[in-house]
Amino acid sequence: MSEHVEIIIRSFLAFSILLIGARFLGKQTISQMNVLDFIIAISIGAITANLSFNLSVKIHHSILAFSIFVAVSILTSYISLKSYRARRWITGNPTVVIENGQILEKNMRKARYNLNELNQLLRERNVFNIEEVLYAIVETNGKINVLKKPEYQDVTKQDVQAPLKKNRLPVELIMDGKVLDKNLKENKIQEEWLSNELEKRNLKHKDVFYAVISATNKLFINTYENQLRHPKDLE
Structure with a gap:
């Protein structure tokens, strides 16, 4: 077999296993890569190229x-899904x-951002004045999300009917059935209050998949057992 023919066959084989691997890795890895996904993607690319x-x-x-690299990616994704602490260690925090x-200069250095990069990302979010920003957060995939101050936000029908409120970041209280004690302490939220709110709904913290207080002080709770009995993908 000539080298040219062998390269053609190997290239088709590399493309095939890369396509199969992408199906196993899932949509999140392909759409929004964190540090671990980036490492695995680079390694897989090098392997298939060789x-x-x-x-x-x-x-x-x-x-x-x-x-092996596909298996490691699937394993770490499974561990991240089951463990909040592992998820924080593997993917980091916003x-x-x-x-x-x-x-916040210290956080800028922590995220490895300079002022030019920050201003560019803000402009991509239609923000040209930093004074308009209530919070700007660098996510674990390197993207930035911006919450404007109430007076600079676009007006909605609800805003017309309601007085202006002071916004803040949502506070996560429960993830994967575990109470986030650190978030409770930092935001001066009593665990007794949270327990009472769960009791009103006939719930225990282990029944709760996700609980968060929104920027408007509304408690949102999502349990493991919800009303969607037959969820499915779009066809």
Whole structure:
């Protein structure tokens, strides 16, 4: 077999296993990569590239290495799904870089952002004046989300009917059935109050998948057992 023919066959094989691997890795890994996803994507890309044209690398060795990286990605995703602490360690936490119109320099250094990058990302969110920003948060995938101060937000029908309220960030209280004690303490929320709210709904914290206080001080609770009996993907 000539080298050209072998490269063509290996390239088709590399494309096929890459397509299969992408299906196993899931939509989140493809759409929004965190640090771990980035590392795995780079490694998988290098493996498939070598499989295509590096004739000194045996095909079954490349497939084995590819399978290991896909398996590691699936395993870490499963661990992250089951453990809040593991999820924080693997993917990191969002970082607040602007609070109430003030740039937080320490957090900027922590997120490895400079002023030029920050201003560019703010302009992409149609923000040209930092004083308009209530919170700007760098997410774990490197993107920035912005919450404007109430007086600079777009007006909705609800705003016309209601007085202006002072907004703040939502506070997560329960994730994966576990109470986030740190968030309760930092926001001066009594655990007794949370327990009473759960009792009103005939719930225990282990029944709750996610609980959060919104920016308007409304408690949102999502249980493991919800009303969607037959959820399915769009066809």
